[in-house]
Amino acid sequence: MLTYDDVVSKFCLCDIEIYLKVKDGVVVAPAQYAGKRAEEVLKAAKGVVVKTEQGGYLHYFVIRRSAYLRKTAVKPAAALA
Numbered sequence: 001m002l003t004y005d006d007v008v009s010k011f012c013l014c015d016i017e018i019y020l021k022v023k024d025g026v027v028v029a030p031a032q033y034a035g036k037r038a039e040e041v042l043k044a045a046k047g048v049v050v051k052t053e054q055g056g057y058l059h060y061f062v063i064r065r066s067a068y069l070r071k072t073a074v075k076p077a078a079a080l081a
Contacts, residue, residue: 002072004052007061015067017047020060028057 002010021029022038033041038060042049048068050061 002050002052004054004059007050007052007059007063010071011061011063011067015064015071016061017064018042018045018060018062022058022060023056 018041019030020027020033020038020041025038027033027036027038027041038058042060042062045062047062047064050063050068052059052061
């Protein structure tokens, strides 16, 4: 499972299609989604949804599938040597 810090350090802005800051199931940021239920926004999302928690908020990142697979793939031991 990825933490908030993992997501922020591993992925660049071009990898993230949607970011949601959620409190009690309702989006508080960004403004274009504010007031909507998180599930409603995420239902239409394409990509890998990563949910993290920090500062009393849930943070949802929708990451392009190819970027997620590339940056979270486990490297074979032979490639590391």
